[in-house]
Amino acid sequence: MSFSIVRERPAPGGSCGNPEPPVGPGPNRLQGERAPAGEPAGEGARYRLGVISNPASGANRRSGLKGFRRLMGEHPRLPYREVRTPAEVADALAAFDRRGVDLLAINSGDGTVQAVLTELKRRGDAARMPILALMNGGTTNMTHRDLGLPGRPAAALRRLLAWTERGEGEGRIVGRPVMRVDPLPAGEPVYGFFLGAAAVYRGIRFFHARLKRVGLRGNAAHFAVFARFLWGLARRRDGILSPATVRLRADGRDFGRWRAFLLLATTLERLILGWQPFWATGEAPLRVTLVKAPPAWIAAGFSALLRGRGHPRLQPEHGYLSLRAAAIELELDDGFALDGELFAPGGPTQRILLRPGGLVRFLRFAP
Known part of the structure; x- marks a missing residue:
């Protein structure tokens, strides 16, 4: 008997500016293969940056986005969206893809990162998967703890901009295989860590x-x-x-x-x-x-x-x-x-299949 994955509570839940210089996506790897720790990211100016924030994520909701928005306001050409729902995530990613964004900063908690990963994987073009830069805007931030940028979101964004605009600091790429969760015998997969x-x-x-x-x-x-x-x-x-x-x-x-x-x-x-x-x-x-x-x-x-x-x-x-x-x-x-999002069974039992969903690349800075 088939049961779909039923999200128990709503997943995460905009405005855009103009582009920056482009860059290629970097080397492809086999599904599930792990990138070497600390692979050099090259020059920051090669990347076209886009930024997503979830104002409803834990830390962002409590502390507010005033400083983060002020910093974004100083860069009006930088693509920026605020999202709260999976539909808004999908809309933002489609807009960023049209503008060639290949470095995506996410100021949120784990649930929004999970929604972004699921939408990126749903789109299905591994060659156009952006590198992700995670900022500590949520409550638990487990994925950020392993793969994110240090500091509060505004400070992390300031450091990221210094790297992409002026070449300050040393960016490095870390890869992790994302986990794909399929409802059995059929259904739409979700992705997370x-x-x-x-x-x-x-x-x-x-x-x-x-x-x-x-x-x-x-x-x-x-x-x-x-x-x-x-x-x-x-x-x-x-x-x-x-x-x-x-x-x-x-x-x-x-x-x-x-x-x-x-x-x-x-x-x-x-x-x-x-x-x-x-x-x-x-x-x-x-x-x-x-x-x-x-x-x-x-x-x-x-x-x-x-x-x-x-x-x-x-x-x-x-x-x-x-x-x-x-x-x-x-x-x-x-x-x-x-990744902190609750999924209730769609019936008395549910069957799910976990498997590698491909390598995702994250930007980190050398100490």
Whole structure:
């Protein structure tokens, strides 16, 4: 039976100026291949820059865009759009594509980045995929933590403009394979870097219901949700830790059906708070960890779990599974989160396929 991916809440949610000098898209790579860390970006003046902001993203909503808009006002020819919805994202990207933008700055949170990636991939022309420069305008900013520009959005934009206009600083390109999430047996895919289910899905719902309105963001928000998890573990019976039923297949191997406390899948190299809850070796692009409910030996192995270090208790026979794969098929009786966006099941269960969706290039600056 087919169930479409149903977005649980609206995804992110303009004005344009004139172009700058063009540049070619750079070398193509095979799908899933990782670019060398710190590949030179060349001269900043080669790039045609466009900028997207989401005023509704966490940090932008709380702090406002006054300074960012003032800086953009000093560059009236620079293509600029403010977006809040996937339709506005699509419209902005179409306008930027017509103007030859090949370096796209995104001032937002993870959800807007996810919407941009999905729309760029939907358009389907890998040769015209712009390099992305991420700015810290959201609440969680997990993708930014691994791949973004340092500093607050206005400061990051100022540094980016100094590089593109005056050649100040050293730009470098970092590549990551994006994760493609397909509903099975058919449906429109979405793209992102981090997928979570069970406790992660419920934790993000808890954040939106209880913590977002009080203005927590970044590490403060992460620690608050983490503390809520610990409280739930101490109580042993807690709605936020209610298990999800997960059936997992990886590269054709069936790992069976689990009552899962935690499910994580990513292509990122750094997660929030420096956690790395993956300990499988290999070169496959998708890293996955699954923890059975209730988690056994959690007190003894929790630190090793978060740091991705081997521990005698973190074994499948104790309910801990970590692996790397090129394709993951999941059957869930609950929703999942992709880069902080919540997707509810379209029926009693949903099946999704995770696989590499091609390499995405990001601009970073050398220290």
